[in-house]
Amino acid sequence: MDPASPPEQLSVVNEQALNSWGRSESAAVSLRRFLCYGSETATYSTKECALGVENALGLMQLIEGTRGVEVVDEIRRFNLEGRAVRPNPSLFALAVCSQHADCRTRQASIRALKDLCRTPAQLFTFVQYKKELRQGSGMWGRALRRAVADWYNSQDGMSLARTVTKCKHRAGWSHQDLLRLSHMKPTDDAVAVVCKYITKGWKGVQEAYADRENSEEVQKVFVYLEAVEKAKRCTDEQELIHLIEEQRLEKEQILSSHLRSKEVWKALLKEMPIAVLLKHLGKLTANKVLAAGSADVAAVCERIQDESALRKAKTHPFNILVASENYKRGHGKRSKLRWDPDRDIVQALDCAFSRSISTVEATGKRFLVAVDVSSSLSSVTHGSSISSVAAAAAMCLVIAQTEPDAQIVVFSEGSVRPCAVSSDITFMQIAAQLIQKTGLFSKLIVCGLIASSLSVADPEDRGMLDICGLDSQAVDVIRNFALDVI
Template sequence: MEPSGSTTIASSNNHTQNSTGGGGCLWEVSEKARLCRFLCYGSEGDIYTAREEGRVSMESAVALLSLLQEGRGAEVVEEIKRFTQDERAVRLGPSFFALALCTQHSELKTRQAAFKALKEVCRDPAHLFSVIQYKKELKEGMKCGIWGRALRKAVSDWYNEQDAMSLAVAVTKCKQREGWSHQDLLRLAHTKPANEAIALISKYVTKGWKGVQVAYADKENSEEVVKVLSYLEVVEKVKHSCDETEVINLIEEHKLEREQLLTDHLKSKQVWRALLKEMPLHSVLRILGRMTSNKILEPGGSETQAVCDRIQSETALKKAKIHPFSILLASENYKRGQGYQGKTKWEPDSSILRAMDSAFYKSFMNVEPVGKRFVVAVDVSTSLSSVVPGTSISTAVAAAAITMIFARTEADTQVLAYSEGALVPCTVSADMTLAQATVELVKIPGGSTDCTLPIIWATENGKAVDMFIILTNNPLWAFTASPVESLQKHRQKSGANSKLVMCGLTSIGHTIADTEDRGLMNICGFDLGALSVIRNLAQDLI
């Protein structure tokens, strides 16, 4: 039980306090917590595996089904909305699957809530197509269609409640996905357009540009219809243009994107240069290697300078909400000079590398503090020279970057290193550069590993910690005591609701323990999603 004088923070997911053999505090993993884990990363277990994108299935949604059977469907829909709208979900597929399941639940209240949430959860056509496809898969074998009155109304509302210009951009950028097209959806939903502009887009989708020209040629059109009509005309014009200058002018004047162009257009360097000017910063970072390889970005060129200015612009970084870890992944990948697949190779441009380095430090402003007490402990017992799977980042640089992210954004962060069975002095601090922090970690000698040392240190030194983050690339764990027991002792002595995240930076699936303690999470590998998982756990959201 909790010692007298200590406090227990209750959360919406119920921390259940049980007496255990060692007098520790065991937190039960409630069905709600399992649902939230599923919505966050597609699994109800305590293991998050970086870069693992799989198709969601019933087998991984046991808690979701259980909550629906208990009549808590409306609660499930609220969580789906929360995870998609507040950007808590690392992967959106599980939320789309869960919403599709709720739309065909036997309880009317659940179905109504789910259909009503469709337009809030599906922010773009790809999301909508995904939910429809999950519905189709869930109905397969049931010998009944999915297009009942409720779905027809929900899909019609999705189209009718959009801003007309935004919808015109959306339907021309994402025409089809998952075997569904806008034409299919509007036809099957029997959509009656809510206004003239939506009617125009609907006709364009179902009858094509020729049908639109016939219908609208001699009509007296409203201002909004004229605006949409001229935009669709531009999209059609670019599709049939072989004139490079005309294509470039249309891109620049109407902010067209690459999804609206033909493959032939994308063979032109000048077209890419025009696209780069307005391309979302996330996309720019992803294609820097290809742009350098194709000589679209050349050393000393004006386009290269413009891209460098954008990459390190605080306004652009803030608008795109780019995280420092995203910059690091892109930067290390660019530095590598070679793509993961294919034969694309490039000579990294020094000015682009400098811009990305500058952007890395500026983007810390985008990390919102959680406001908890953190201990970030780095296991230097094995060589930190291996690479995090699926990335170009060495484990040393990854560990240094992760410690820096917490040291720079959380006011109460203690950085520790441990090796040869003991904690060792580590002077990684918030004012260091990434290179300095990496050097600091690499110079510590290796030895055997004991991942419970940071917890024991905090307990013995009377430091109350909300979140222990332990980074290691050692697949073989050695403990003087079990991590769960060490964590329970720390909770008991400090009165803190301490949680533990074990990050196996080079792991592809091993875990420290099969535990039912909700305050314990395993991360295999590392990516931006891992930081979201840590954040969600710290805030009692999963």
């Protein structure tokens, strides 16, 4: 089914396709997979799939089975518990529910909007999905208008001012579009200032509030928006730094031309989110913002090793590992940017990786992690820019140190051996263990004794072979394959 199908088609799903899902429990599992990573199959890919009704059949089966309200509750619960690894599948599923013929399902989905759309980007994405599902016609009913207006009115003036100036548009929508289409009427004076700024610009705010006796909250919002506007036009470096520090302005609110200044970057560093900081470590070192032995390097090292800050920012060890490996490489993946990795920053990243492991929540299940060391582990891991040995070592270390019952083994050429991972082992030590056990080349033969066809082996991979049935000639084929003849 085309994801841009009109609303009446959304409630009509191919019966044959639905029957293939079996019982509703199977559909519920499919739904949870879809909400987690955007696919109902048992395969997670680091490459995101396109989202459409045709690949969300479990979702549609549950809705068509009069369980639409339960589906919305599951979408909401899944996100509030932090189970969704990608936000867009849940937003798409919520948009589908909001378009359904069942009134209770539509109402429940609109009520859940504020829980799923915590940022402007998520709100814009949800609205765009609704537009695609309705082909842009008649989507702005009373319920959606009220929900969007409530999204803006539910925030205090300063929070709204910060968020709308950091993310102005996404997915083809802007704040001005949503305010106009939702007929939004501010219920708070400070929010009204922000709405005026969105619809009429800074000039409109000045005309309406500059000469008025304003409340303390309104005045704070006015001063903040004034600082944002001054930062856009500022030509004096010291004045810009003062604005950044006084109003805690962030990188998204600063013009790219201002980011050529080392001092401006240093001012931004003080309040920079950890995820953004990790991403820019190489550039900051290359541009000498982070000079060896400087107070700025010391401050950065202290921040990225702060366990409470890592926990608050929900920084996963793998994200730190990627940042660390990229930084140690000394050059950008695609750009010409190059730098000499700072020793203190490298040590801080290693420490941050170890400390961030404690932020991972254990499942309490038994784990057996088996690492294939029959061939080189130096290839780049799909979905990131780090080596496969680094990825394997990180997975082993995180699972071994967070799960109470975990065993690590390595295997090659039919041999399986334990890999010792103590509570105090370091990332480099476990990576060294894996490297020492590599180098043996292996091949895979899949023999289906009663199969008329197989498709396990990659036809482009000389190390894989499928055999259907078995006879004396098959034994010779296996021998030739083992000897690299074929």
